[in-house]
Amino acid sequence: MYRLVAPMLAVASVVAVAAGTVPPTDTAISTVKFTAAERRETMAYWTPERMRAVGASTELGHDAASVRPWRAPAMKTVGRLFLTNEKGQDTYCTATAVRSRNRSTVMTAGHCVQLPASPENHYSNMVFVPGYNEGERPYGVYVVRAIAVPRSWAQDARNDVAAVVVDERPGGESLTDEVGEQAVAFDREPGATVTVFGYPDSQEQRGEHLMYCAGTTSKAPDGTQRVRCPMEGGSSGGPWLAGFDRRTGRGTLVSVNSFGDAPENGTGMDGEVLGGAARQLHERAEGL
Numbered sequence: 001m002y003r004l005v006a007p008m009l010a011v012a013s014v015v016a017v018a019a020g021t022v023p024p025t026d027t028a029i030s031t032v033k034f035t036a037a038e039r040r041e042t043m044a045y046w047t048p049e050r051m052r053a054v055g056a057s058t059e060l061g062h063d064a065a066s067v068r069p070w071r072a073p074a075m076k077t078v079g080r081l082f083l084t085n086e087k088g089q090d091t092y093c094t095a096t097a098v099r100s101r102n103r104s105t106v107m108t109a110g111h112c113v114q115l116p117a118s119p120e121n122h123y124s125n126m127v128f129v130p131g132y133n134e135g136e137r138p139y140g141v142y143v144v145r146a147i148a149v150p151r152s153w154a155q156d157a158r159n160d161v162a163a164v165v166v167d168e169r170p171g172g173e174s175l176t177d178e179v180g181e182q183a184v185a186f187d188r189e190p191g192a193t194v195t196v197f198g199y200p201d202s203q204e205q206r207g208e209h210l211m212y213c214a215g216t217t218s219k220a221p222d223g224t225q226r227v228r229c230p231m232e233g234g235s236s237g238g239p240w241l242a243g244f245d246r247r248t249g250r251g252t253l254v255s256v257n258s259f260g261d262a263p264e265n266g267t268g269m270d271g272e273v274l275g276g277a278a279r280q281l282h283e284r285a286e287g288l
Contacts, residue, residue: 028277029284030114030154032122033146039167042125043143046082052135054082054090055207055234064230066213070197073249075210076139076179078197078239079130081108081164086121092207094198094238095128095164098253099181101286103174104142106164107184108237109256113147113164116157122147128166130179132199134208139179142166146288150277159277160258162237163285182239183252186279190217190225195244196269198235198257207234214244217255220270228268230260240271 034042081095093112098105106128115121126144129137145167150159168174195214201207213229217240220226227240236258241251255271272278 028151028280029148030119030151031146031148031284031288033288034124034126034144038124039143039145042127043141045125046127046141048135048137050090051080051082051092051129051132052208054092055201055205064213066215066229067200067211067231068213070210070212073247074131074138075197075249076131077176077182077249078210079128079139080132080199080207081106081112081144081237082125082127082129083112083123084125085123086115086118090125092199092234093236094234094257096197096237096239096253096256097128097130097176097179097181098184098282099176100282102165102288103176103181104166104168105282105285106144106166106175107239107253107256107282108162108164109258110149110153110160110162111258112237113162114149114154116153116160117155119154122149126164128164128175130175133210140169142169142175146285148281148285148288150281152277159272161256161272161274161278161281163281165285165288180250182241182250184274184282185242185252185254186274186282187276188242188254188274190219190273192217192242192254194227194240194242194254195251196227196229196231196238196240196257198231198238200232201234202232205232211235215268223273224258224270225255225273226268226270230268231257235269
């Protein structure tokens with residue numbers, strides 16, 4: 001089994017990682033906020049060329065036959081989450097704009113924002129690019145102002161889910177006002193048919209295209225859920241959408257890509273069952 005964050009690519013000049021851990025009002029959730037200066041540096045850091053370079057030199061496997069390019073309609077809510085890891089290396093995940101009071105919350109995997117079982121090692125230089133496709137950024141770039149993870153992930157590597165909160169665009173537009181939102185469901189038992197999205201960093205795609213597959217979820221022995229939808233690294237954090245309507249691009253998020261078997265084995269992808277920790281996470285993010 002392997003985590004699905006994209007391969008880490010070293011870069012020569014990395015913006016400072018400093019950001020302060022915020023004492024949470026809910027002790028079950030760990031939060032970090034980035035300063036205004038850090039966010040300005042981050043926006044300057046992620047040029048289109050740097051984004052393309054993240055997946056340009058990887059040597060991963062091939063896409064499984066069940067994983068296909070998504071073509072229409074435009075999935076505005078799903079995009080790439082670019083970041084710098086604790087080693088100062090650029091990488092990315094997949095993330096989704098979801099329904100929230102602040103209209104600025106994005107759901108992804110815990111390992112996309114925080115080194116597991118290492119409370120001080122959160123990642124930096126985060127931006128969300130909804131609708132990313134072959135270098136195009138049709139709905140703009142949203143810099144992350146705060147991240148939130150279950151404390152169980154930060155301390156014990158349990159509950160691999162996270163939320164990031166993004167700034168408004170310079171004109172004052174909130175994220176979901178611009179791209180729409182996906183509903184989120186909690187405490188939903190496995191057994192639903194889901195459509196799974198991600199930006200796999202396969203030899204064919206290099207993270208440049210949104211890919212998808214579909215299947216029925218089942219309960220995994222470790223308490224997570226599984227769907228027969230193998231994707232390469234970079235698809236981490238991508239949404240599992242139940243009740244998905246291809247015409248509108250809308251569904252209900254019931255999990256995110258966490259880890260899976262090598263795609264050539266074709267056995268599937270695992271994701272958390274969104275329970276109490278995920279509900280508290282979402283509520284906390286709405287207030288950041």
